[in-house]
Amino acid sequence: MQAKVQWVGEEMFMGTSESGHSMLMDANGGNNAVSPLENILLSLGGCSSVDVVSILEKARQNIKDCVVEIDGTRVDTVPKLFSDIHLHFVITGTDVSEKHVARAVSLSADKYCSVALMLNASVNITHDFEIVEA
Template identity: 35%
Template structure:
C-alpha cells in the first residue's frame, strides 16, 4: 500500500493520491495556520475507523442475509496531550442500522468488527481504547 503526497499551497494544504489514482486532500485548521480546505489528518483517522467498521459490519450482515436498509455511524475521538503530540486516548463509535436485522446478529457483527477485523481500530489499540454501541431501528441494543 502506497500513498503519494504533494503540497498544494505554501501552508498546509496537501493532495494525496493512492496507487489506484484516488485523490483526496488534507489541510490544517485556520487557527493552526491552515486554510481549513479539507479534513485534518486526525479527522481522517476517525473517518478510517468509521469506514473500516462499516465495511466489516455490512459484509458480515449481508453474509447472514440480513436486510440492511440504512447504515450510518458517528465517531467521537477524545485526545490527550502527551509532550508535543495529542494522540487519541478514546474513540467512541455509534453504529446506526435500519432494516430487518436480528439484534443479536447486529451486536455480533459490530463485536467481530471492532474486536477482530477492523484493521484501523486494531492499529489504534496500543494507544486508544475503541468502544462502540449499536442502535438498531432507533433503539440502542
C-alpha cells in the same frame, strides 16, 4: 500498498493512493479540507462499516442503512493523540436481529477492521449500536 502526499501550498496537502484516488487534507485544523486526524476517524468508521454491512448481509439481515457516528477524544498535550474513540452504529432495516448486529460490530472491532486493530495498541476504542426499524 503505496501512497504519496504532496504539499500544495500553505497548510494544504494532496494525498494520492496507489489506486489513483486523491484527497485534499488541511493541516490547519480542517478549515478548508479534512485534517489528517479527522481522516483517521473517517478511515476507522469506513473500515468498520464495511465489515458490519458485509457480516450483516452474509447473515441475511434485511438492512437498509448503516451509519456510524464517531467521537474522538484527544489528549491536551502535544502531540495531541487520540486517547479514546467511540463508534456508535445506527443500523436501519426490517426485523434486524440485535444478536446479529452485536456480533457484526464485535467481529469488526476485534478481528476484521485493520484500522481498529492498528489503533488498539494506543487508543481505547469502544462501540455500541442501535437498530432502527425501517
